Amino acid sequence: MAVVKMQKIGICGKKEYRQEMLLTLQDLAVMEMNFRDIDDIDDPYLKKTDTKNASLKYDKRAESFDRVLALLAEYAPEKKAGLSFFADKKTVTREDMDRAAEERHKYNKYAEKILDAEKAINDSKGIIQKLNNQKAALGPWESLDVPMDLKGTKKVKLLLGTFPRTISHDEVYALAAKDMPEPAAVDVNVISVSGGQTNVSVMCLRQERSLVEDNLRAGGFARVSSPVAGIPSEVILSIDRDILSEEEKIEEKKKEIGAFADQRDDFRLMSDYYRDRAERYRVLGEIPQSGNAFFLEGWVPYDKAEPLKRLLTERFGAYVEMEETKDTDDEPTILKNNAFSESVEGVLESYGLPKHKKADPTFIMSIFYVIFFGMMFSDAGYGILMFLLSFIVLKKKKSLNEGTKKMFKLFMWCGISTAFWGFMYGGFFGDAIDVVAKTFFGYTGETPILKPLWFEPLKNPMRLLVWCMLFGLIHLFFGLGIKGYEYLKEKDIKGFICDILSWYMFITGLVLMLLPSDLFSSIAGASFDFSGLKAIHTPALIITLAGLLIILFMQERGAKNWVLRVLLGAYDIYGVTGWLSDVLSYSRLLALGLATGVIANVINMMASMMGNSVPGIIIFILVFVLGHTLNFGINALGAYVHTNRLQFVEFFGKFYEGGGRPFKAFKTKHKYIEIKEEM
């Protein structure tokens, strides 16, 4: 349980090695780079190189390989088996990576080809879209048997056009032949009626053309604005041929892309290769360089500093300097804990990491976290299920990222604790054992068959409530204790006595006085007998008063004015109500524990309603599986949220500040692969 000690180091290296050295540092991932503004360095020989373009270029390359992979996934899907919920990264060796990097130009060509093919596909899709539009526009004219751009013959004029309404042949004729002697030399053909529009062809003599056209226009007629060349039905046929050929082109290009499916793994490598390279160039752009040398500055875990120094000196002839840490330095935080406790580091991180010189509460937190989670979830069946699920995920998915792995480890421990509390309370999928025995095996003996190791919460909730509060008090005392530890570490004995010990005395005394009182025994019922504690009533009173007086006079040591000091002290004593509400808050351990058990019982009862018959058994299995899945989900969520809350609000409220900055190493940020380092 500790915050790892950090060492600030400065590196001066020869410029010719800068690429190799950055590559090494990136692979080791032990150093956080500390960049300074070039103006702050104030040295005429040092300059920063602009590498934005290079890093941007490589980012683009990485993205183009990502795109290539997405295309491959679309046109030549990979066969996947089993758990694909968490993306697994492929493990490769450094040699694989180097070999692929050697041939990067080849892969870049491939990528270009694939992306060109994609462009061609998109172009073809665009053309098809356009052709379809043309086809749709021609549709209404399909039965016209002359070319649409036909102007007419020597004597006769052909007018093609549309009325924006439904109109019959005779109406059109009447419209066209207006003011003309009967029988007018007008021939009308209604080609089609669709979507509230009427498409017509009208033939008339050339000399009467303007009259007819004016007549028609008055009736809402509009000529076809851009007639196609040729007979519509033939044009449509040729459009269909074009569409078919474009579709063939698309299929061809898809096959072309699909042919690269075997190179998928190499493309993954290349994507990550360029991602690393872009990252290196980003760093390169931030470091000050002179004509022959470059300078790096940053944080390294203390125990890694010496080996790193040796490595850089030997391999690259660099000069490495260990620098003193100043108080103003913004030191990054890494936590180091045992295999069990590190599983809650993620939870701590989501609240905020501890600052340097502050205590790391992970160890104590991890113990209470697992216990409290178990008490709230509290079902042996659910616990075993949770343990198995987490265990399988951890076994199957080797290359989960660090944070996810820790989370599953935490769930695994919480599963064990849940199973433990389940047996303590006598819950295994609620009362499933009893229900099954009674419904399907005609069991009539005494229940429950699975006896609780401790007691059944629903039978005596008051008793469990008192226990929950006791656990809470212990939890809070540990929190206060960590603050006391920080005081002692800084050799602030006075502070320890006034701020920590005083509260221990005050609260412990109060509890000891309260326990044997009539008030308490009437609350707790007959399950507790603390009357023996009556004997120590006087010492308890003395402890309480002593604690009270220390708080009253000493807690606000900073205040010079004694009147003010005592008044503020009195206000601090009012803080005991905070303790009361904090302790009461642990009643959620009981409430959520009951919720899991009772809802599970309800599900079992509903499942067994159809009795012992074939449909009964089918219904039982269905309701049982569905119901318990639901209950598992909602109560696991509840337990998780409220365990976090007990840690963050009640426990951390007593001592913890957070505000530490997480250590961000300069490292590879791989999306697809993981490099196995060979030492």
Add this chain to the structure above:
Amino acid sequence: MSLGMVLALVGAVAATALAGIGSAWGVGLAGQAAAGVVSEDPEQFAKVLILQLLPGTQGIYGLLVTFITLSQIGILGGETITDTHTGLMYLLGCLPIALVGLASAYHQGRTSVASIGIVAKKPDQFGKAMLFPAMVETYAILALLVSILVITNIR
């Protein structure tokens, strides 16, 4: 059926009905916000789903109290109520989770909406965002506790 029995049933039904209304309301509010976030950033799905579900617990607490009551008043077990007084006591015992469940689930839903906003802007602050709705739930838990204590101690 005695008046007492009716009163007890009214209480039992109210516990699930009112707390359930609150939860449906709260989860609904939070769900709209969550869907909005996912439409912009699908990766936040798991986080906003957890936040959406937080106001759902009150309905479960209501169901819990209903079940305990039913198993004591002769519907799913226990003895039938014959006098009005006992029935009234059950009704009163159900009230805390019914009323507090309704109000707290609604307000927890609104707090969840705000917390989903945090996740949308700063996904790494999920731990803190989760805490705000959990604070509201405290009162539903206290009400649940009182309801359980009353009902299990009436007879």
